[in-house]
Amino acid sequence: MAANSSGGMQDALLDNSFVSNDDLLSDWYIYETLEPSAPQDDMFPSIIPDCDPTISPRLYHICMAPISLAVLLGLSLLVKRRHLHRSCWNGIPGLLSPANFLEEEGNRGLVAAVFGILFSSLCVLVLDKDPLPLLAPSSQSTREYWKILALLYYPAFYYPLLACATVRHKLGYLLGCLLSWCHCAIHIWQKVDCPQSPKIYRYYSTLSDVPIILCLVLLSFWYPALLIRSFTTQEETWDNEVPGRGYYKKYLKAILSKRPGKKSSTKIEESLLSQVRMYLRSYTYTPEEGFRLPLKLLLSVSLALIAVYQVALLLLVAVIPTIQIVRAGMTKDVVVLLVQFGLVPSENPAVPGDMEKELSTVKHYLWSLEVCYICSLVLCCLLTCAMLLRTLAMHRTNLKALYQGAVLDVFYKAHILRPSRRAIVCWMSFAAFQTAFACLGLLIQQVIFFICSVAFTFLVVIPLQSGTNTYLFKVIQNMWPFWLTLVVAVIVQNLMAHYQFLEQLSLQKELTNRRALYIVTYLLFPINVLVGVLAGVWRMIISALYNAIHFCQLDISLLNRSVETFDPGYHTYCHYLKIEVSQSHPVMKAFCLLLLQPAKPQGTAGLRATNIEEGIQLMQPKKAPPSRSRFKKSRARWGLAYTLLNNPSLTACRKNALSDPMANGTQLSPPKP
Incomplete structure (x- = not known):
């Protein structure tokens, strides 16, 4: 009975032949069965033809790579001419530092933008058929080798965008403006010229380049702002400014000015709404006065x-x-x-x-x-x-x-x-x-x-x-x-x-x-x-x-x-x-800045800090009359010394420094047994 029913179902399927072989093939190949309301270009990225922009990626890298290299060499020679890093390689021009990662300086957004460009370029690189645009189209067997080489090429390619800000010079800012404008204009022109691509999805290439374009736009505004600031600020003050000096002083001021509040003896029970609010605040970061994240x-x-x-x-x-x-x-x-x-x-x-x-x-x-x-x-x-x-x-x-x-x-x-x-x-x-x-x-x-x-x-x-x-x-x-x-x-x-x-x-x-x-x-x-x-x-x-x-x-x-x-x-x-x-301890940096700060000359007996050791700077030949500013400075230094002495994290550093018999220009007494 079951065999008869199954055989009858098969006969019904064959006799009815609700779909012929040709119709079945046409139904499986859904290019022909799509509704007219659904455009085929939106569904099938493979039918999108390859687009060749006016400025191809290969031409872009062939032109910009030598320019970036020339900018990097020129800035290196400029740094050596300005007698910075004289002890590095005995005066031979070397690579510039991309950023002072352990210092607190003002170009944090610029550094983040360049790293964002680099990471987005590497994300696009993983799915590209030609990982290294400078070379001809690569074969399947050599593509992985070129990807490894591209992992070193792209950081070097975008290196000058960071080095132009590290020099802290007007010429560096001007070159940074030109480089960022060129990169930004070429990327935007390429996407306007070819917004669609057959890779994965028709708009994937454009959408994946959005972070690169936004970061380049940020650099295109940041470098002109730095250039304008360099013209409005005095050159001597600009050159001698220590990176992060203002932040260290603000942090120390915030630490020393804090007073412990009086705690109430009666405990106030928090409502459920306030507890939920505090829990949600723990998932948000609000800036705090006197503190800055590294x-x-x-x-x-x-x-x-x-x-x-x-x-x-x-x-x-x-x-x-x-x-x-x-x-x-x-x-x-x-x-x-x-x-x-x-x-x-x-x-x-x-x-x-x-x-x-x-x-x-x-x-x-x-x-x-x-x-x-x-x-x-x-x-x-x-x-x-x-x-x-x-x-x-x-x-x-x-x-x-x-x-x-x-x-x-x-x-x-x-x-x-x-x-x-x-x-x-x-x-x-x-x-x-x-x-x-x-x-x-x-x-x-x-x-x-x-x-x-x-x-x-x-x-x-x-x-x-x-x-x-x-x-x-x-x-x-x-x-x-x-x-x-x-x-x-x-x-x-x-x-x-x-x-x-x-x-x-x-x-x-x-x-x-x-x-x-x-x-x-x-x-x-x-x-x-x-x-x-x-x-x-x-x-x-x-x-x-x-x-x-x-x-x-x-x-x-x-x-x-x-x-x-x-x-x-x-x-x-x-x-x-x-x-x-x-x-990068802010209190330690503030302490070092106070020690390295040259003393102001007082009258004819004033001593220049550049010709005398640090320990002798505190010794004056004549006692100057006490003043209110001197009392404030002494009080601040004693408060700083008290803070450092009560900081266990700096104990090892202090011991190594105080073990030197000629520390601070004075002979220390031998330690007691």
């Missing part, structure tokens, strides 16, 4: 935000157009297969000719899949940005604690804040690690949240809309005694623990009815095993979600405190903090 931290966060944009754009254009193509080209033949496999519900599965309702159902499923993907991607981007903003506040808290010497408030164990080989390597790679972790974190979040959203949509939302019962509701319906048993067991244990096994004494609680406690523990052991399985599943889900959400944060470890050194991200962050605190 350049490396701002650089890492800005690059991480650009990485989030690039990865989200790639995930969006690589999946959504494909789903739209499948939804637009869905035919009744595919619906028949889905119905036969049981993936699509059908009222009359034996009649394949009438599949209009099932076809609309499949298209609705694909539309729901598209909505789930977009919503999960938006949620992942928002969560990653929120974690990056929160990490700024955590960076500030950790740095302020280490500045004060509270090492155990930041690290699990006591650390000596000294530079080391490992710390230097971690400091160099910190910004790159933060960018890479942001990319990987976004990918992991997208996979997890997309699977969760699809499961919730197809197991809960769609069955509720259609009024049908799916596997989830059937499982819950068939296993309700099991779930009820677990819930009742948990409730009973909590009630008995509160009313039968716990006795409230005068000041403490004690166990009671121990025999009943032992009996209940033995009898409920099998049920607690099942409860433990559910708790283990919940623990796994929570751990996966927590680690996925906080994956981009390097200031916290995803491992236990005893093995947190095996976390490469947190390990890099800890060593990065050692370099920053030991080399």
Whole structure:
């Protein structure tokens, strides 16, 4: 009977021949079945012809690379002529410093813009067929070698955009203006000339170059502002200005001017709204007077935000157009297969000719899949940005604690804040690690949240809309005694623990009815095993979600405190903090600036600071009459000395300095045994 029915169904399918071979081929090749309202150019990036801009990428690099090299050599000769870095290579012109990463200077936005251009160029490089534009089109066998060479070429190509600001000279700013304007004009002209490309999606090339264009526009305005400032500021003051001098003074002033407020004896209970507000404020970074985040931290966060944009754009254009193509080209033949496999519900599965309702159902499923993907991607981007903003506040808290010497408030164990080989390597790679972790974190979040959203949509939302019962509701319906048993067991244990096994004494609680406690523990052991399985599943889900959400944060470890050194991200962050605190302590820098500040000559007996040692500067041949300004300076220096003496993080540095018998120009007495 079953054989006859199956044979009859096959005969019906063959006799009806609802689709011929030619029609089947034409239906599968959905170029012809697309609706007229859906333009083919939007669906198929492969039919977009290659566009050759007026200024090709190869011509652009061939022209700009020699110009950049000439600018770099000219600035190097200019620096040597201005007798800067005379001890470097015995006066031979060398490479200019791209940025003073351990100093606090005003060109932080300029440095972040150049790094953003470099990272966006590397993102485009990964998917390009010709990774090195200077050479001819590469073959498949040699393409990976050229990509490795391009990883070194692009940093050298954009090097002069940073070096022009490091020189701190009018000529450097002028060359920076010309370079940034040329780069910006060529990039904008290329995108206006060829806004579409056949790579991945028709507008992917243009959208991926948006961060590059925005950063170049920022440089095109920043360098003219620096050039104008160099003309309005006196040249002598401009040359002798120490980078970050103003910030160190502001930080020291903010530290010394703080007064501990009087704490009230009565504790005011905070409302729920204020607690929620404080919790939300912990995920935002508000500037604080007298404190400024280091350049490396701002650089890492800005690059991480650009990485989030690039990865989200790639995930969006690589999946959504494909789903739209499948939804637009869905035919009744595919619906028949889905119905036969049981993936699509059908009222009359034996009649394949009438599949209009099932076809609309499949298209609705694909539309729901598209909505789930977009919503999960938006949620992942928002969560990653929120974690990056929160990490700024955590960076500030950790740095302020280490500045004060509270090492155990930041690290699990006591650390000596000294530079080391490992710390230097971690400091160099910190910004790159933060960018890479942001990319990987976004990918992991997208996979997890997309699977969760699809499961919730197809197991809960769609069955509720259609009024049908799916596997989830059937499982819950068939296993309700099991779930009820677990819930009742948990409730009973909590009630008995509160009313039968716990006795409230005068000041403490004690166990009671121990025999009943032992009996209940033995009898409920099998049920607690099942409860433990559910708790283990919940623990796994929570751990996966927590680690996925906080994956981009390097200031916290995803491992236990005893093995947190095996976390490469947190390990890099800890060593990065050692370099920053030991080399860029604001109080230490302010102290050094006060020591190096030349004393003002007073009358004819004044002494010039450039001809006398630092220790002898404090010795005057004649006592000058005390003045109010002198008292203020002495008081400020004594306050600074008191602050340094109470800072344990500088103890090692002070001991090494004071062990010198000729420290500060005076002979120290030998230490007492």
